């Protein structure tokens with residue numbers, strides 16, 4: 072308990088920095104994307120999905136991002152507004168850059184893929200002038216999404232947000248969120264991921280994402296070595312996700328806590344990470360024990376891989392608690408305490 076202290080005098084719980092986008096998920100799924108003809112449109116973008124997830128869980132959320140100056144820009148800002156997310160710092164592109172579009176393929180319950188349209192992309196036009204210290208000051212915590220570091224000027228904007236967050240004592244959360252699109256080369260990934268990871272209180276990533284982050288530090292680390300390294304330079308919680316094999320949170324007192332996924336009838340295999348992040352972070356904000364934060368994260372993730380959307384299907388607190396209670400009734404206590 073108490074690994075992370077949030078300044079309760081601040082009015083916004085979490086400010087996220089990164090992309091807001093649009094997902095098109097096939098309604099005629101379980102066939103290749105090339106053959107799908109009908110899609111449902113949802114707000115998308117990993118940090119935007121996390122924002123919706125946390126808002127549904129009752130947290131006050133702000134967002135720093137850039138969207139296209141068109142009807143899709145209207146769609147995502149209106150969606151955020153309806154969810155009660157503060158859109159005052161989501162700005163519009165002025166030179167025709169377009170919001171990211173993700174077309175998803177749901178081939179089977181366990182085989183999904185995503186096709187991203189991210190050329191001339193709006194979110195990576197986020198500029199240092201879009202990052203305002205007075206806004207950042209209002210947050211208890213900030214979440215930097217790794218994809219915002221892929222290119223300038225978004226890269227500098229994200230680093231400015233990080234610097235101002237440190238200056239104003241916000242809790243810094245880094246969701247590595249590796250997407251190959253828009254990065255120029257592996258060296259830039261290693262450089263910018265490690266800059267942010269080294270200054271973060273909480274780091275969330277898969278083994279592959281930590282390997283990318285540590286390319287210029289040391290290769291081939293185990294999860295324990297990764298956690299020990301980041302703890303030694305100031306991080307408090309390092310979470311390593313292993314997909315369907317579960318996840319482990321390493322805390323800076325040398326403890327670690329593991330959780331397995333909740334058994335669920337899968338619809339698709341993406342969206343879990345964002346459900347996981349939002350509910351895990353909700354637990355941290357509520358001052359819960361780490362194992363309980365993991366349980367919430369794992370439950371929300373399972374609910375998301377069982378549903379069609381990544382944003383619109385984010386659960387409320389009562390829904391996620393009911394899901395946990397029902398699952399425990401059916402399958403027994405699946406928490407692996409280590």
Ligand SMILES: Nc1ncnc2c1ncn2[C@@H]1O[C@H](COP(=O)(O)OP(=O)(O)O)[C@@H](O)[C@H]1O
Nearest residue numbers: 312313314315318332342343344347369372373
């Ligand atoms: N088959 C599954 N059944 C239930 N939960 C799952 C399944 N696969 C993944 N999850 C949950 O989603 C979380 C995130 O999945 P992961 O694949 O690591 O991330 P991402 O969705 O970001 O690629 C996992 O830690 C797990 O809790």
Ligand SMILES: O=C(O)C[C@@H](O)[C@H](O)C(=O)COP(=O)(O)O
Nearest residue numbers: 115116117341342343344345381
């Ligand atoms: O992050 C994006 O831009 C696309 C998402 O909205 C998307 O649908 C997705 O891939 C979800 O990601 P995950 O939670 O990391 O599986």
